[in-house]
Amino acid sequence: MSAGHTPVTDLLQPCGAPDHPDCGIRDVLDRIGDKWSVLAIAELSTGTRRFxxxxxGIHGISQRMLTLTLRRLERDGLVLRTAYPTVPVTVTYELTERGRSLTYLVRQLADWSLANKDAIGESRRRWDAKNPEAAIA
Structure with a gap:
């Protein structure tokens, strides 16, 4: 095993067999780690919302991206969409029990991001100054 290899990286690799116990972890992490999914979960953590x-509440998200994000979260059982028979139809979104179980983790991630954003920004500026040809946008 190489010095850079950890058991965690095994969990993130595509699985060799569909019945492998770690199969699908990357897919789940891709969904819940997606920028818009995290923001939608955070917004819904305070209660039921209309579209x-x-x-x-999610600055910068387009109507199409919000629609796709909500559909994906609904498909994964994290969001419940309820349509009421009014004219026009009233639709609400809320977190399911599974979705609510993520709110603590999402809040921790948001708090960590807020606490470290300035230091990370400074690290990026220093790195970019030393590596102008390799600066990442």
């Missing part, structure tokens, strides 16, 4: 409320 436009979500769109206003």
């Amino acid at each position: 436009r409320e979500l769109q206003r």
Whole structure:
């Protein structure tokens, strides 16, 4: 085993056999680690929202991207979409029990990001100054 190899990286690799116990972890992490999914979960963590409320609460998300994100989260059993028979139809979104179980982790990630954003920004500026040809946008 190489010095850089850890058991955690094994979990993130595509599985060789579909019945392998770690198969699918990367797929789940891709979904819940997606920028828009994290923001949608954070926004829904405070309660049920209508589509436009979500769109206003998630700065920069387009209508199409919010629609796709909500559909994916619904498909994964993290969000419940409820349509009421009104004219026009009223639709609300809320976290399922599984989705609510993520809110603590999402909040921790958001708090960590807030606490470290300035230091990370400074590290990026120093790195970019030393490596101008390799600077990442």
